[in-house]
Amino acid sequence: MLVTKYVITSPESNILPSDIAMKIYGSKHDVTVKETCMGVTINGEEEVIDELVKEIRSLDPAGIFIKDRGFPPGDPRRCRGRRGGGARPGFYMIESESKILPMISRALAAEGEGIVPSLPEKKRPLPPARLEEIVKEGLS
Amino acid sequence: MAKVIVYPPTSMILSDLVARMGHKALVVPEAVRNLVTESKIQSPPLNMTPEEPKKGLRYAAVDVPSGVRGRMSLIGPIIEKAEAAIIVEDPGWLTGCAGCSRTNELVRLLIRTKGIPVLDLSYPTNDDEARVFVQKIRSFLEGLN
Numbered sequence: 001m002l003v004t005k006y007v008i009t010s011p012e013s014n015i016l017p018s019d020i021a022m023k024i025y026g027s028k029h030d031v032t033v034k035e036t037c038m039g040v041t042i043n044g045e046e047e048v049i050d051e052l053v054k055e056i057r058s059l060d061p062a063g064i065f066i067k068d069r070g071f072p073p074g075d076p077r078r079c080r081g082r083r084g085g086g087a088r089p090g091f092y093m094i095e096s097e098s099k100i101l102p103m104i105s106r107a108l109a110a111e112g113e114g115i116v117p118s119l120p121e122k123k124r125p126l127p128p129a130r131l132e133e134i135v136k137e138g139l140s
Numbered sequence: 141m142a143k144v145i146v147y148p149p150t151s152m153i154l155s156d157l158v159a160r161m162g163h164k165a166l167v168v169p170e171a172v173r174n175l176v177t178e179s180k181i182q183s184p185p186l187n188m189t190p191e192e193p194k195k196g197l198r199y200a201a202v203d204v205p206s207g208v209r210g211r212m213s214l215i216g217p218i219i220e221k222a223e224a225a226i227i228v229e230d231p232g233w234l235t236g237c238a239g240c241s242r243t244n245e246l247v248r249l250l251i252r253t254k255g256i257p258v259l260d261l262s263y264p265t266n267d268d269e270a271r272v273f274v275q276k277i278r279s280f281l282e283g284l285n
Contacts, residue, residue, distance in 0.1 A: 002177065008152060057160075066159065067152040070172025077176070089236045090150065090169075096233040097152050100263060103270035104153055116275045117268040 003046045004069040007056055008039040008094065010101040013063030020056055020064075027055060034073040038094060039064075041073040062108040065101065067094070142284040145222035147247060148238040149215055154226055157274065161281045166222055168237045171214040200246060211243040216250070224284050225251045225258045226277060257284065 009015050017035045024033045024042065029052050031044030042049060057064050069090070076082045078089070087095075142163050146154035149168040158165035175192075196209025199216040214237065227248060238244065252258060259280040264270035 003173065006152070065152055065156040067155055068165075068167050068169040068173070070169040071176055075176070092233070092235040093148070093150050093238070094152055096231070100153065100270075103264055103267055104157075104274065106267055107264075107270040107274040110271060111274060111278070117271055119268060119272055 001046050002043060002072065003049050004041060004043045004072050005049055005053065006036075006039060006041055006067040006069050006094070007053070008065045008067060008098070008101070009060070010063040010065070010105040011098060012102040012105060013060050015060045015063060019059065023056060023059060024052065027052065032073060038098060041069065043072050062105045065104075142223045142281075143221055144224045144226060144281070144284075145218055145251060147225065147227040147244075147251065148231060148234055149218065149247070150236060150238045151228065154228065154277075157277050158226070158281065161278055163281055163284065166218045168214055168218070171218060172237070175214075199250065205242070207240055208243045208246065211237060211240055212246065215243070215247055219247065219250050219254065222251070222254070222256055224256050224280075225254075226261065226280070227251065227258060228261050228263055231263050 007020055009017065009020070017037075017039050020040050021033050021035050024031060024040070029044065029048050031042050031048060031052060034041040034043075042052065044052070053066055057066070071078045080086055080088055143166050144158045144163050145166040146158060148154075149166075151167075155165035155167045192213040193206045193209040195213035196206075196211070196216065199212040200209050234244065257280070259276065261273060261276060262269075264273045
């Protein structure tokens with residue numbers, strides 16, 4: 001079965017979409033590649049893509065992220081060239097998550113250190129019973 | 141290898157972390173792929189046929205908007221397959237398949253009432269939170285083995 005995947009680089013990664021594309025061109029795999037602003041889109045047989053994904057990840061294990069895509073690359077139902085411009089519908093989600101990617105990349109890279117920072121406890125909403133007490137105190 | 145549904149169901153970060161840690165991430169694009177690449181599709185410019193909202197009736201009543209039922213026709217079968225779930229609450233930006241608040245409420249409810257292990261998280265806002273975020277996901281997924 002043909003599958004399509006996004007290969008997205010973290011904004012702080014030293015790997016460029018063109019590096020990934022060149023890696024794929026240089027591999028023995030028979031896949032379709034399309035470069036985009038945030039990475040590349042690859043399309044091919046599932047087993048081939050799975051193997052290729054492992055090779056691509058090795059370029060920057062903490063800085064390259066993979067996401068499934070439903071539509072094949074250049075599909076006229078999604079290609080903005082056919083839809084009169086504008087971002088592809090799924091782009092906004094990727095754009096929003098891309099802002100967090102550098103933090104996730106650093107967290108993945110630091111995993112080997114084995115140190116997990118302790119976070120301060122989050123503020124919880126005032127319990128209704130305590131609110132009642134405050135109201136009674138204020139009114140008495 | 142467990143089948144893990146992620147919420148938001150279009151999340152790149154969550155699906156990548158699940159796959160990276162050796163499990164199968166259940167995501168909407170996979171369901172969309174089956175629909176749009178099928179050669180027998182009835183209405184080629186669109187990826188939904190009139191049959192999809194009918195499939196959604198299994199998860200939502202007939203008086204529920206067709207948009208909810210249409211989305212549930214994709215997400216519902218994924219929930220049925222799920223063996224575990226990772227839910228990231230209130231990211232503040234959800235679009236496309238995940239852009240309907242009522243569907244999202246129903247999805248979270250169905251996941252929680254299914255009785256599978258669920259990990260609740262928030263998106264990190266700094267490096268320390270990101271490290272805890274990744275660590276919690278790793279511990280959760282390792283516990284599924």
